[in-house]
Amino acid sequence: APTWALIPLLVIATLATVIASQAVISGVFSLTRQAVRLGYLPPMRIIYTSDQESGQIYIPVVNWLLFAAVLIVIISFKHSSNLASAYGIVVTGTMLLSSILLSIVAVKNWGWPRALGGLMLLVMLCIDVPLFGANLIKLATGGWLPVALGLTILLIMLTWKTERSRLIRRLRDNQEGLSALIESLEKAPPKRVPGTAVFMERTPHAVPLVLLHNLKHNKVLHERVVLLTIVTT
DSSP states (O other), X not given: OXXXXXXXXXXXXXXXXXXXXXXXXXHHHHHHHHHHHTTSSXXXXXXXXXXXXTTOEEOHHHHHHXXXXXXXXXXXXXXXXXXXXXXXXXXXXXXXXXXXXXXXXXXHTSOOOHHHHHHHHHHHHHHHHHHHHHHGGGGGXXXXXXXXXXXXXXXXXXXXXXXXXXXXXXXXXXXXXXXXXXHHHHHSOOEXXXXXXXXXXXXXXXXXXXXXXXXXXXXXEEEEEEEEOOOOO
16 A cells, blocks of 8 residues: 555555444354353343343453453464464354344244255355365464364353253252142241242243242242243244
């Protein structure tokens, strides 16, 4: 670029970086919230920054983790040109996964015929697979970074999901049903305290573990107890 264009190009590049970084941050916040809701990540503090838009959120832990990750990458690679290999893997890998997921959504959620969904996937794979394969040769020169990062996050999510499900099953096996709880409360009623308590439970007609812990440790029960189960379709 000519000398006179360096400053304008620098300003444009800086603005583009800010816009792209904001998109990445917002996307990571949204994906993290969905992962928490699906049980793939532990509960986190989520701050809703808007009274009208539920998607405008801020997750402090994720924000600081992103900050630390960016610093580590900058210190490790030193120059942006060294990130070219990692960038190629990220872009083509995202294209490939997006094509596969889009075809699945089209068939399962949008009601497309399997043949049409498969044809769409085949067309997109004809473009995505060669591009992704061409970037695989860059694994040793920096392309390993997004692969390692993705596998690490996947391992964390699968570990949390699996062990959490195992713990819940173990607790459920030793948990009495709702009718048995009501019968035991009628035989030995605990001390009642004023107010209304709402206990959320994923499984209908099951007793929330929080309610059992409250009875066990506090020895009290509110005057009105609501067991809330939200079913989404």
